[in-house]
Amino acid sequence: MTPIVEVDKLRKVYDDGFEALKGVSLDIHKGEILALLGPNGAGKTTLISALCGITTPTGGAARVGGHDTETAYRAARKLVGLVPQEVALEPFERVINTVRFSRGLFGRPRDDALVERTLRDLSLWDKRQAKTMELSGGMKRRVMIAKALVHEPRVLFLDEPTAGVDVELRRDMWRVVEGLRASGVTIILTTHYIEEAEAIADRVAVINAGDILLVEDKTALMRRLGRKTLRIDLDTALDRVPAALDGYDLELGSDGRSLTYHYDTSGGNGTGITRLLQALAAEGITLSDLHTRQSSLEEIFVDLVKKGDAR
Amino acid sequence: MNLHGVRAIYVYEMKRFFRTLMESLLSPVISTSLYFVVFGAAIGSRIDQVGGVSYGAFIVPGLIMLSTMTQAISNASFGIYFPKFIGTIYEVLSAPVNFFEIVLGYVGAAATKSLMIGFVILFTAGFFVDIEILHPVAMVAFLVLTCTSFSLFGFIIGIWAQNFQQLQIIPLLVITPLVFLGGSFYSINMLPPVWQTITLFNPVVYLISGFRWSFFGQADVAVGYSLLAIAGFTGLCLALVWLIFRTGYRIKA
Structure with missing residues (x-):
């Protein structure tokens, strides 16, 4: 499958000498949701800005739908919608006018039916005649999304779309994102809420200090880097792990009433849980409860960024 | 050419004007x-x-010029400064429009507004003095060119300005004196010889002189020079605007 967005050794050095992107290469597949994760200042927004034409890259190239973002910027930009991190709306303008303006700006003829559908999808139709300054913060964000969608982009960049947004709007937003994905739109989102990326992304790219650390299928990543843990609660406290269980690398809880076992579902040798439980029974240890837990994307992410910093 | 884009910017800017028409x-x-x-x-x-x-009729062309120039500058500079200030410029930068289309939208709207103001003043003047216009076509042409070139100049100021003070300072310190000393209220023949020479370095003299010629058929400097001056000023502003978009000066990191 040909990627819809190709980023090739993209560099950005700001006037003050700060190198925000150190030769980033990245392919984004058609129709996927890619989560771009990274700490503050990692280069997420710079990357998006460079792809959308808001900053001029220092080196490298990028293509959207096969069109170079510098030499064929018209064709490239027509395919792209951008919801920036900061809400920026003209305060005195009415919602419907600002959305119509966006459509025209991207070279599309006026289409009132589409504007209505977009506004309805985002629960903005009732507010169409309101001035943008009269709207609540969440409503303003919806307007920003409507503006980005109304020219029917094939690639949508969402820069921190849910920062400071209430639960209801966040849920609405993911409903819209799901709908867009269903219609074949490619979505690239940056977020601080990693559980969010975990919930909706197909692939995850981790960026830190202007470098892409990895790009991987989310489930594969979690399987590869995630660890599974089994905690066994004991009926009676132990003062040490019995010698017969040495091979399992168990950790005894500080109160002596729990054992923790790390295992891996991807290895070919099985998890070792059955053998462990049989061994426990053979030792005459009575269990009161079992818990299993998988490390979250958040833990994986923090690990990766730490390792990257240590390099 | 993204005509829908040009139209969107133009209509949006004109709406702002009509919203505050009074x-x-x-x-x-x-x-x-x-x-x-x-x-x-x-x-x-x-x-x-x-x-x-x-004398009452004599000052009409100068007064129209005075208003249209300052209005063109303030409308155009505000028109582009405001999106920069509130951050909505991101959308224009990310849209499939080139520099010429952006300028056409913003400057076209600012020029239209100042042209309308010019005609309103001409109409107002009709209540005070009898006005006859010898060369109406030339009059409209001079007015359109002046509105366009000064809107371009205002656009440049709007991009250059980084705060509201800077937005005001060029019109206040440069344009107002040049217009007042450019023969709005007098013929430069009334000046002492030394000042007549110095005045010829003021570009506004040529604009007002040419505009006045279109009314009364008499001018301080030859009409050809007036046309050259305004064409030169328009060209200079266009070149500056082109350079701004080329380098992304103060609009694009």
Whole structure:
């Protein structure tokens, strides 16, 4: 499958000498949701800005739908919608006018039916005649999304779309994102809420200090880097792990009433849980409860960024 | 060419103008009326005719120029400064429009607004003095060119300005003196010889002189020079705007 967005050794050095992107290469597949994760200042927004034409890259190239973002910027930009991190709306303008303006700006003829559908999808139709300054913060964000969608982009960049947004709007937003994905739109989102990326992304790219650390299928990543843990609660406290269980690398809880076992579902040798439980029974240890837990994307992410910093 | 894009910017900018129509038109009309009362009626009655034209009528072209120039600059500079200030410029930068289309939208709207104000002032002047226009086509052409070139100049100021003070400073420190000293209220033949020479370095002299010629058929400098001056100024502004978009100066990191 040909990627819809190709980023090739993209560099950005700001006037003050700060190198925000150190030769980033990245392919984004058609129709996927890619989560771009990274700490503050990692280069997420710079990357998006460079792809959308808001900053001029220092080196490298990028293509959207096969069109170079510098030499064929018209064709490239027509395919792209951008919801920036900061809400920026003209305060005195009415919602419907600002959305119509966006459509025209991207070279599309006026289409009132589409504007209505977009506004309805985002629960903005009732507010169409309101001035943008009269709207609540969440409503303003919806307007920003409507503006980005109304020219029917094939690639949508969402820069921190849910920062400071209430639960209801966040849920609405993911409903819209799901709908867009269903219609074949490619979505690239940056977020601080990693559980969010975990919930909706197909692939995850981790960026830190202007470098892409990895790009991987989310489930594969979690399987590869995630660890599974089994905690066994004991009926009676132990003062040490019995010698017969040495091979399992168990950790005894500080109160002596729990054992923790790390295992891996991807290895070919099985998890070792059955053998462990049989061994426990053979030792005459009575269990009161079992818990299993998988490390979250958040833990994986923090690990990766730490390792990257240590390099 | 992204005509939908140009149209979107133009219509959006014109809407702002009509939203504040009273404020937009009232202040130039009132200030022009005041000039007529003070210069035309009070002082003008003690001044002889200038080149066969009554003083009240003589100052009409200069007053129209004074208003349209300042209005063109303030409209165009605000039009592009405001999106920069509130951050909505991101959308224009990320849209499939080139620099020429952006300028066409913003400057076209600013020029239209100042042109409308110019005609409103001409109409207002008709209440105070009798006006005859010898070369109406040339008059409209001069007015359109002036509105366009000064809107371009305002656009450049709007991009250059980093705060509201800077937005005001060029019109206040440069344009107002140049217009006042450019023969809005007098013919440069009334000046001492030394000042007549110095005045010729003021580009506004050529604009007002040419514009006045289109009314009364007489000018301080030859009409050809006036046309050259305004064409040169328009060209210079276009080149500057092109350079701004080329380098992304103050709009694009």
